[in-house]
Amino acid sequence: MTRRAIPAYAAALAALALLTLLAFAVGRFPLTLGDLAALAANKLFGAGYAVPPTAETVVMQVRGPRILAALLVGAALAASGTAYQGMFRNPLVSPDILGVSAGAALGAVLGIFFSQSALVIQLGAFAGGLAAVAVVYTVGASVRRHDPILALILAGIVIGTLLGSVIALLKYLADPYNQLPAITFWLLGSLASVAPRDLAFAAPFALAGLVPLALLRWRMNLLSLADDEARALGVPVARLRVAVVCAATLMTAAAVAISGIIGWIGLLIPHAARLIIGPEFSRLLPLSMVLGAAFLLAVDTLSRTIAPIEVPPGVLTALIGTPFFLWLFATARRAWQ
Amino acid sequence: MAVKLEARALGYGYPGRAVGRGLDLALPAGEVLCVLGPNGGGKTTLFRTLLGLLPAQAGEVLLEGQALARMARADVARRIGYVPQGHVAQFAFTVREAVLMGRTAHVGLFAAPGAADRAAAEQAIATLGIESLADRVVTELSGGERQLAMIARALAQGARALVLDEPTASLDFGNQVRVLREIRRLAIDGYAVVFSTHDPGQAFLAASRVLLLAHGGSLRQGAPQEVITPQNLREVYGVEVRVAVVEGARVCLPSL
Amino acid sequence: MPGRGFSILIAVVLLVPAAFAQAPREMLDAAGRYVVVPAKVERVYAAGAPAGILVFAINPDKLLGWTRAMRADETPFFPDKYARLPELGRLTGRGDTANVEVLLRARPDLVVDVGATAPVFASLADRVQQQTRLPYLLLDGRFEAIPETLRALGRAMGDEAAAQRLADYCERAIAEVAARVAQVPPERRPRAYYGRGPQGLQTALGGSINAQVMEFLGARNVAGSVRGGLAQASLEQVLAWDPEVIFTNDPNFYREVWGDARWGAIAAVRARRVHLSPHLPFGWFDFPPGANRIIGLYWAGQILYPALFRDDLRSKTAEFYRLFYHQEPSAAQLDALLGEVGVLPR
Numbered sequence: 006m007t008r009r010a011i012p013a014y015a016a017a018l019a020a021l022a023l024l025t026l027l028a029f030a031v032g033r034f035p036l037t038l039g040d041l042a043a044l045a046a047n048k049l050f051g052a053g054y055a056v057p058p059t060a061e062t063v064v065m066q067v068r069g070p071r072i073l074a075a076l077l078v079g080a081a082l083a084a085s086g087t088a089y090q091g092m093f094r095n096p097l098v099s100p101d102i103l104g105v106s107a108g109a110a111l112g113a114v115l116g117i118f119f120s121q122s123a124l125v126i127q128l129g130a131f132a133g134g135l136a137a138v139a140v141v142y143t144v145g146a147s148v149r150r151h152d153p154i155l156a157l158i159l160a161g162i163v164i165g166t167l168l169g170s171v172i173a174l175l176k177y178l179a180d181p182y183n184q185l186p187a188i189t190f191w192l193l194g195s196l197a198s199v200a201p202r203d204l205a206f207a208a209p210f211a212l213a214g215l216v217p218l219a220l221l222r223w224r225m226n227l228l229s230l231a232d233d234e235a236r237a238l239g240v241p242v243a244r245l246r247v248a249v250v251c252a253a254t255l256m257t258a259a260a261v262a263i264s265g266i267i268g269w270i271g272l273l274i275p276h277a278a279r280l281i282i283g284p285e286f287s288r289l290l291p292l293s294m295v296l297g298a299a300f301l302l303a304v305d306t307l308s309r310t311i312a313p314i315e316v317p318p319g320v321l322t323a324l325i326g327t328p329f330f331l332w333l334f335a336t337a338r339r340a341w342q
Numbered sequence: 343m344a345v346k347l348e349a350r351a352l353g354y355g356y357p358g359r360a361v362g363r364g365l366d367l368a369l370p371a372g373e374v375l376c377v378l379g380p381n382g383g384g385k386t387t388l389f390r391t392l393l394g395l396l397p398a399q400a401g402e403v404l405l406e407g408q409a410l411a412r413m414a415r416a417d418v419a420r421r422i423g424y425v426p427q428g429h430v431a432q433f434a435f436t437v438r439e440a441v442l443m444g445r446t447a448h449v450g451l452f453a454a455p456g457a458a459d460r461a462a463a464e465q466a467i468a469t470l471g472i473e474s475l476a477d478r479v480v481t482e483l484s485g486g487e488r489q490l491a492m493i494a495r496a497l498a499q500g501a502r503a504l505v506l507d508e509p510t511a512s513l514d515f516g517n518q519v520r521v522l523r524e525i526r527r528l529a530i531d532g533y534a535v536v537f538s539t540h541d542p543g544q545a546f547l548a549a550s551r552v553l554l555l556a557h558g559g560s561l562r563q564g565a566p567q568e569v570i571t572p573q574n575l576r577e578v579y580g581v582e583v584r585v586a587v588v589e590g591a592r593v594c595l596p597s598l
Numbered sequence: 599m600p601g602r603g604f605s606i607l608i609a610v611v612l613l614v615p616a617a618f619a620q621a622p623r624e625m626l627d628a629a630g631r632y633v634v635v636p637a638k639v640e641r642v643y644a645a646g647a648p649a650g651i652l653v654f655a656i657n658p659d660k661l662l663g664w665t666r667a668m669r670a671d672e673t674p675f676f677p678d679k680y681a682r683l684p685e686l687g688r689l690t691g692r693g694d695t696a697n698v699e700v701l702l703r704a705r706p707d708l709v710v711d712v713g714a715t716a717p718v719f720a721s722l723a724d725r726v727q728q729q730t731r732l733p734y735l736l737l738d739g740r741f742e743a744i745p746e747t748l749r750a751l752g753r754a755m756g757d758e759a760a761a762q763r764l765a766d767y768c769e770r771a772i773a774e775v776a777a778r779v780a781q782v783p784p785e786r787r788p789r790a791y792y793g794r795g796p797q798g799l800q801t802a803l804g805g806s807i808n809a810q811v812m813e814f815l816g817a818r819n820v821a822g823s824v825r826g827g828l829a830q831a832s833l834e835q836v837l838a839w840d841p842e843v844i845f846t847n848d849p850n851f852y853r854e855v856w857g858d859a860r861w862g863a864i865a866a867v868r869a870r871r872v873h874l875s876p877h878l879p880f881g882w883f884d885f886p887p888g889a890n891r892i893i894g895l896y897w898a899g900q901i902l903y904p905a906l907f908r909d910d911l912r913s914k915t916a917e918f919y920r921l922f923y924h925q926e927p928s929a930a931q932l933d934a935l936l937g938e939v940g941v942l943p944r
Contacts, residue, residue: 033838059837062863096433120850122854123796126796182884183794200858223449230443233426237424241415284434309835314803315831
C-alpha cells in the first residue's frame with residue numbers, strides 16, 4: 006500500500022493557504038476586496054493607497070490575531086491529540102484525557118468568580134491546566150501495580166471529574182446575573198476576544214511544547230508498541246512518556262488559555278490525518294497540525310460570519326467534524342485500523 | 343565461539359515472589375535453547391529477566407561477557423533482541439516501518455533512521471525472505487507473517503542473541519514450520535537463540551539445548567534427548583509420553 | 599328597646615370591619631394565581647434579589663433576609679441592622695440556592711418573588727407553596743409594571759401607604775423619563791452598545807432584560823437586530839456596528855478599553871463615551887433586574903441626552919437611596935458612585 010505523502014501535504018498546505026486568504030477577506034466589518042488589496046499592497050510593498058480608516062485596525066488588529074490564534078490553537082490541539090493517540094495506543098483519545106481542559110476551565114472559572122481581569126483569567130486557565138496534569142500524572146505514576154497507561158487514563162478521568170464537580174459548584178454559587186453568563190461563555194470556547202497580547206502569551210508555550218514532539222518525532226512511533234517491546238528495543242518508555250505528556254500539556258494549556266474549551270479537534274483531526282497518511286509519526290505530525298489549523302480556521306471563520314452574534318466554535322466543530330469523519334471512515338480503505 | 347548469553351546463579355521473580363533460583367546458563371553463538379514448561383511455570387518471567395525488563399533477584403545475566411545490570415538500555419538492545427508472543431498491531435504501520443523500529447538503539451535520541459539503518463532493515467527483511475510483505479500493513483498480515491516481521495525487527499537491532507517468547511503460538515501448522523525453519527537457519531548463521539514452546543517435539547526439531555522449568559522453580563537442563571524423557575515430562579506436565587526415533591529424527595508423542 | 603338595639607347595631611358596625619380586617623385575603627398575583635395571604639404579614643421572605651429590594655423599600659423591618667449576604671462594599675449603604683440580615687438564598691426557579699428547611703425555619707408569613715411570570719415560574723411557585731404551605735406571591739418584574747407591583751406588594755404586606763409613596767415616585771420617574779425620550783426623534787437617538795464581562799464582548803440582545811434600561815431610554819441597541827438574551831459578539835462586529843456610546847458593567851474592561859488600540863477605532867471610545875455603570879449597593883443599569891434600575895434611568899439618560907437630562911444626579915441619587923434603601927448616602931459615597939472618570943462629562 007503506498008502512502009500518499011507528497012500529494013497529501015501539498016493539498017493540505019494549499020487548503021490552508023486558501024482558507025487563510027479567505028479568512029482575511031470575510032468578516033462582519035464591510036471591507037471590499039479592493040480595500041484588502043490596497044491594504045496588502047501598502048503593507049507588503051510600501052505602496053500608498055488610500056484605505057478606509059478602520060480597515061487597517063480590522064485587518065491587522067482584529068482579524069489578523071484571530072486568524073493566527075485559530076491556526077495556533079488548531080495546530081496545537083491536533084499535535085497534542087496525535088501525540089496522545091500514539092502514546093495511549095488508542096485512536097479515540099483526545100488531549101483532554103489527562104485533565105488539562107478541566108484544570109484550565111477551573112482556573113478560568115475561579116478567575117471569573119473572583120472578578121479578575123482577562124489577563125488573570127487567562128493565566129489562571131494556563132496554570133490550572135498544567136497543575137491538573139501534574140496531579141494526574143503523579144497519581145497515575147504512583148500506582149505501581151497496574152498497567153501504567155491504564156493508571157494514567159483512570160487518574161485522568163477521576164481528577165477530571167473532580168474538577169468538573171468543583172466547576173459545577175462554582176457555577177451554582179456564582180452570581181446568576183453577572184458571573185454565571187461569563188462562566189458559561191468561557192466554557193463554550195471562543196476566539197472572539199483574542200488580542201495580539203494573547204498570542205504573544207500563548208505562542209512561546211505552544212512552540213516550547215512542539216519542540217520536544219518534533220525532536221522525538223521518530224521515537225514516538227515506538228510508544229505505540231507494548232511497553233516490554235519498546236523497552237527491549239532500547240526505549241526508556243517512562244521517561245519518553247513524561248516528555249510527551251509535558252509537551253502535549255504545554256501546547257494544550259496554552260491553546261485553551263486563549264480560546265476556552267474547543268472540543269473535537271484533538272480527537273478527530275489526528276484520526277483523519279492518520280487515515281490519509283498512516284501512523285508513522287514523523288509524517289503524521291506535520292499533516293495533523295496543518296489539518297488542525299485549517300479546520301479550526303474554517304470553523305472560526307464561520308463562527309464569526311454567519312450571524313451578528315458568535316456561534317460557539319465547539320458546537321460547530323462537532324456539527325461539521327462528525328459527518329466529515331463518518332464519511333472518511335466509510336470511504337477509507339480497510340487498512341486504517 | 344563467543345558466549346552471547348549467559349546466566350550465573352540467576353534468581354528471577356517478581357517483588358515478593360521468587361519464581362526460579364540458581365539458574366546457570368551459557369549460550370554460545372549457533373546454539374538454540376528451547377525452554378519448556380507448564381503455564382505459570384516462569385518462562386515469561388525468565389525471559390523478561392534475561393532481557394533486563396525485570397531485575398534479577400539473585401545472580402546476574404551477562405551479554406557477550408558484560409553484566410546486563412550495568413548496561414544502558416540501548417546497549418542491551420544492541421546485543422539481545424526480543425520477539426514477543428502475539429504482537430498486537432494497533433496502528434497500521436508497514437512491515438518496513440515496523441522492522442525499522444528495530445534500529446532504535448542505533449538511532450540518536452532526536453534523530454530519525456538514516457541510510458545505514460534502512461539498509462540494515464532491508465537486510466533483515468531479506469534474511470527472512472519476506473520482501474513480498476515489506477510494503478504491506480502489519481494489521482493485515484496473518485499471525486505467522488507478523489511473527490516473521492517481528493523476527494526481522496529483532497534482527498534489525500543488530501543483536502546476535504534472540505529471545506522469542508512462544509513464537510509458534512496460535513500459528514497454523516505451515517507457519518509454525520516456517521518459523522522453526524527460520525530459527526534453525528539463524529543458528530546456522532551464528533545467532534544464539536532462545537525460544538519457548540508448549541510442544542516438546544519442537545525442541546527436538548530446532549533446539550540444541552533444552553531447559554525444562556517446573557512449578558516451584560526446579561529445572562533440568564541439557565541436550566534435548568537428555569531432558570525430554572517420559573519421566574521428566576510426567577513430573578512436569580503430569581501426562582504420559584513416548585519418545586521415539588522416526589527416520590533418524592526424535593519425536594515426542596503423547597500417550598492418550 | 600332602641601338603646602339596646604342601637605348598641606348592638608354599633609357593635610356590629612364596628613366589629614364587622616374588624617372581623618374582615620383580621621381574615622386572610624385572597625389575592626390574584628401577576629401569574630394569574632389565586633394566593634391566600636394572611637391578615638397580618640410581619641415576616642416576608644424574598645425569593646429573589648428584585649423582590650428583596652422591593653420588600654425592603656416598603657418596610658425593611660419585615661424582610662427576613664437577603665438572597666445573598668451583603669458584601670463589604672455594599673453594607674455601608676444600609677443601616678447596620680439591615681446590612682446584617684441573614685442570607686437565605688434564592689428560590690426563583692433559576693439557580694436556586696435556598697434550602698426549603700431554612701425557609702421554613704425562618705417562619706415567613708409570605709414568600710414573594712418579583713420577576714418573570716411565565717407558566718414555568720408559576721408552576722415553581724405552586725410547587726413551593728404546596729411543599730411549604732406558605733403563600734407564594736409571584737409579581738411582575740417588568741420595568742413598566744414596577745408601580746403596580748409595588749402597590750400589590752404593599753397590599754399584601756399591609757403597608758399600602760409606604761408602597762403607594764414608592765409607586766408614585768416610580769410612576770413619576772418613568773413617565774418623566776419617557777416624556778423626555780419622546781422628544782428625541784428616532785434618528786437622533788444614539789446607537790449604544792452594552793458590553794459585559796472582562797473583555798466587553800458579551801452583549802445584551804434586543805428586548806433582553808439586560809438591555810431594558812438602555813432600550814427604554816430609546817437608545818438604539820446595536821445588537822438589537824437579534825432578539826434574545828445574552829450573547830457573545832466579536833470585536834470585528836462591534837467595530838462594524840461602531841456604536842456612539844458604550845455601557846459596561848466590568849471595571850476591568852473599563853480600565854483597559856482606553857489603552858486598547860483595537861477598541862480605539864470605535865466612535866464611542868474616541869469620543870470618550872464609555873461608561874461604567876455604578877453598582878452599589880445594587881446595580882443601576884442591568885442587574886439585579888429590579889426597581890434599583892430606576893435611578894439608572896437618570897444616570898444613563900444624562901449620558902445619552904445630556905441636553906434633556908439636566909437633573910442634579912447627586913440629589914436625585916440621595917432621594918432615591920433614601921426612599922428605597924432607607925439611608926441617604928454620604929458625600930463620599932456619592933462621589934464614589936458618580937465620580938468615575940468618563941462616567942459623566944465634567
